[in-house]
Amino acid sequence: MADRLKGKRAVVTAAAAGIGRACAIAFAREGATVIATDINESGIATLSKEGVAETAKLDVRNTADVNAFANRVGKIDILLNAAGFVHHGTILECSEEDFDFSFDLNVKSMHRTIKAFLPAMLAGGGGSIVNISSCAALRPPANRYVYSASKAAVSLLTRAVALDFITKGIRCNSICPGTVETPSMLDRAAAQGPQGKEMFISRQKMGRLGTADEIASMAVYLGSDESAFTTGVDLVVDGGYML
Template structure:
């Protein structure tokens, strides 16, 4: 432990599993006081043994709940938006309900969180915002990821907009664009694909393996820390060479 986030307060969404969980743990191990949220209260509870300062249920699709949480937590130095959903299919498989749900969870949830937490970050001297986007939609098309890709492209645009609007006010905003990462969500999609589903996902990776949530968390930690103080508005690709 090198205390890279010592004295900082961090707020993390979708912290019960995958990238959000790995990032919350990484932030804690580097000295941050971490507030971890998710709708999965049972999985959240297990984070207490990792030294997380506070865990709480939060539905990022509920504006009133987000506003109340921001008022309760107060000023944070690091904000990690990790909530998201991967819809499978082309435009022909995407109903209006699918479109609305995907944009609500993948994009509007970040809008809610930012609207709620940014004022205190500004009055408190600034901070670092890290949004989880995807290599799919931001730099490359992926088959059967129509609305997912659209949402992640929107996240990259939202990130740059926040960065440029508050660049002189102490706020940095970057997004991370992972390739295929081995998380419970990804393994669920692999299982749904049938026998050999996991191997199919691996076959698309030039490195011959999937990424890990801890590898994404390492980048999130860098972006959260003062080591990246000259970096803002950037979509950081971490995909094992998938977009080459």
């Protein structure tokens, strides 16, 4: 299927790699005019070859930068929030700095972008907000204390926004992936030693990791009019992790 997002303008954060990049490409292939952002300019530079209309450096931890960017871009139809970081460890290994960084990037960045883009979306008749959460929000794995807590906050943020604007044409949903093979995930696996990747695979009852493209397919659905009756949902795409 093609052109499911034809005529829509989309902003994607953390589009340099992994799920964010896959979503930017999938949106463009389905006809959306995509503005892909990341703090890593070199990572998004090649997205023009994938049909992405525009790339822009954006630090989603900087409120002034986010507001200025939203003012420049104006009305959009889809906001895809993909920025995030996974801290390893229990509460005993979580420093104040780790906690603050995790909640700032994983949660407050979404607060910033939604608050910045929402007024124009409301004025323009509505839109779809898609937040990348995690199955860790619903069933925390061991040694993922602050990551799980921050992603649980994303899920509740999503529902709160969905409820507050449910009659205003705004839909807000989250995607909760299981373990997905991305550059950052492979880095975490390598840090665990030679059997690191197998350890991650063992958590997945299907016996394999998910792909970023599989998550992007769900993001296309949530951004499209096919999901017009869907809001406030944690869409679980987990290869059976939650079973």
